[in-house]
Amino acid sequence: MNKLLFPLSLLAALLVYSCTKPGEPAQGSLVPILPETEYNYRDVVPEEMSFMGQIPYTGENIDETVTLGRVLFYDKKISFNNKTACASCHLQSNGFADKSAFSEGFQFVETPRNSMTIVNTAWTGPYFWDQRAEILEDQVLMPIENHIEMGIDDVEKLIVKIEALDYYKPLFGKAYGSEEITVERISIALADFMRAIVSYRAKFDEGQDSNFANFNPLEMEGKELFEGEMQCSSCHNGPHFRGWGSANIGLDMVYADQGQGDWQQGMDGWFKIPSLRNVAVTGPYMHDGRFATLDDVLNHYSTGIEDHPELDFRLRNNFGKWGDPDVPVEAIKMNMTSHEKDALKAFLMTLTDHELLNDERYSDPFQMVSN
Numbered sequence: 560m561n562k563l564l565f566p567l568s569l570l571a572a573l574l575v576y577s578c579t580k581p582g583e584p585a586q587g588s589l590v591p592i593l594p595e596t597e598y599n600y601r602d603v604v605p606e607e608m609s610f611m612g613q614i615p616y617t618g619e620n621i622d623e624t625v626t627l628g629r630v631l632f633y634d635k636k637i638s639f640n641n642k643t644a645c646a647s648c649h650l651q652s653n654g655f656a657d658k659s660a661f662s663e664g665f666q667f668v669e670t671p672r673n674s675m676t677i678v679n680t681a682w683t684g685p686y687f688w689d690q691r692a693e694i695l696e697d698q699v700l701m702p703i704e705n706h707i708e709m710g711i712d713d714v715e716k717l718i719v720k721i722e723a724l725d726y727y728k729p730l731f732g733k734a735y736g737s738e739e740i741t742v743e744r745i746s747i748a749l750a751d752f753m754r755a756i757v758s759y760r761a762k763f764d765e766g767q768d769s770n771f772a773n774f775n776p777l778e779m780e781g782k783e784l785f786e787g788e789m790q791c792s793s794c795h796n797g798p799h800f801r802g803w804g805s806a807n808i809g810l811d812m813v814y815a816d817q818g819q820g821d822w823q824q825g826m827d828g829w830f831k832i833p834s835l836r837n838v839a840v841t842g843p844y845m846h847d848g849r850f851a852t853l854d855d856v857l858n859h860y861s862t863g864i865e866d867h868p869e870l871d872f873r874l875r876n877n878f879g880k881w882g883d884p885d886v887p888v889e890a891i892k893m894n895m896t897s898h899e900k901d902a903l904k905a906f907l908m909t910l911t912d913h914e915l916l917n918d919e920r921y922s923d924p925f926q927m928v929s930n
């Protein structure tokens with residue numbers, strides 16, 4: 560799809576570009592309104608939550624660099640048509656994922672995959688559904704360069720666009736000590752803003768210290784199923800419920816999108832194990848957004864897992880019982896009762912971090928002011 564779209568979108572992009580004077584933003588009166596003193600992003604994760612790990616920021620002036628990243632993240636004027644920002648597909652209210660299965664990019668062409676949550680990305684690399692990007696700095700410029708997502712085919716043109724917006728120079732100055740705008744500075748700021756978005760205030764987190772005394776019986780039962788009988792945590796584990804690596808979870812016998820198989824042999828249908836933080840609000844689910852609800856997801860794990868030749872071993876019947884000839888190796892059927900599904904759902908909902916979804920440090924700073 561990318562290959563076909565490329566020449567077409569390049570042409571369209573050039574047309575759009577030549578019709579928009581770079582110095583003249585389409586919505587001239589939308590400007591970022593920022594707090595007088597920068598928010599504190601350095602200490603986003605309080606000490607008692609240090610099991611999350613320190614945020615590995617790249618910038619030196621952290622608060623100022625992240626502030627710049629926040630503005631870039633919400634700025635529609637840095638896309639080719641002045642209409643698409645990172646935030647168009649990564650909505651704070653949806654756990655920084657998108658509401659639709661495929662997100663609409665700058666030319667109203669859909670992305671071939673479902674937008675992903677970007678919380679806790681400081682620790683959840685490699686990035687993208689097919690894990691093709693190792694570090695965030697690389698990753699954050701890909702959407703801008705990607706013709707479907709934001710339509711800037713040449714990052715140097717991005718610099719021209721940013722230079723023409725007068726609110727940027729002081730922001731670069733504060734972040735980096737000089738007002739020079741470079742590709743590297745843009746990517747560090749965006750990547751550091753991503754890193755600053757940390758989800759750690761969910762009911763689940765609050766329960767850590769009291770052995771989950773704050774959970775009701777259904778949530779507790781769900782937690783036990785998640786970690787025990789249903790073995791969800793064999794993949795979705797650790798503080799980010801992301802675990803490590805990728806897996807083929809038997810969505811199809813033949814995948815339309817091979818995921819990691821596109822660039823690695825023997826990994827057809829393997830996709831990044833996504834973080835389940837805020838999963839109640841990040842639907843639709845899976846790399847192609849095929850499931851609208853958590854019920855659909857649980858039905859898949861319960862009875863829908865296909866015996867794909869590359870199905871992950873953890874989703875086969877003999878997982879944990881190797882060598883036992885009486886245990887068949889085919890795709891597992893968890894056969895969840897409706898009560899078990901309710902319990903799992905109740906547990907998944909304890910991962911919603913309502914404070915994060917409303918935290919103004921990550922919110923859209925742009926406001927319409929009259930000229």
Ligand code: HEC
Pocket residue numbers: 632643644645646647648649662663664665670671672673674675676677680683685686687688689698699700702703707708709749753831
């Ligand atoms: C048109 C929609 C769209 C726009 C605009 C967009 N993204 Fe994305 N984003 C996606 C999709 C879809 C994916 C998954 C893509 C894939 O796996 O191929 C994604 C993946 C990501 C990831 C990887 C997350 C992970 O856990 O692996 C990060 C980080 C990210 N985007 C940041 C950004 C930033 C920063 C911007 C702005 C510069 C941006 N996105 C703009 C749709 C979008």
Ligand code: HEC
Pocket residue numbers: 785789790791792793794795805806807808810828829830831832833834835838841843844845846847853856860871873874903
């Ligand atoms: C073998 C590893 C593995 C196991 C075990 C596993 N998952 Fe997953 N899970 C994944 C992968 C990989 C994806 C993404 C697959 C895709 O998009 O193709 C995923 C996706 C999901 C999603 C969708 C998230 C999103 O943002 O789209 C949910 C919800 C989920 N899993 C819940 C569960 C539950 C509940 C269990 C236990 C019943 C479970 N998983 C067991 C690997 C696993």
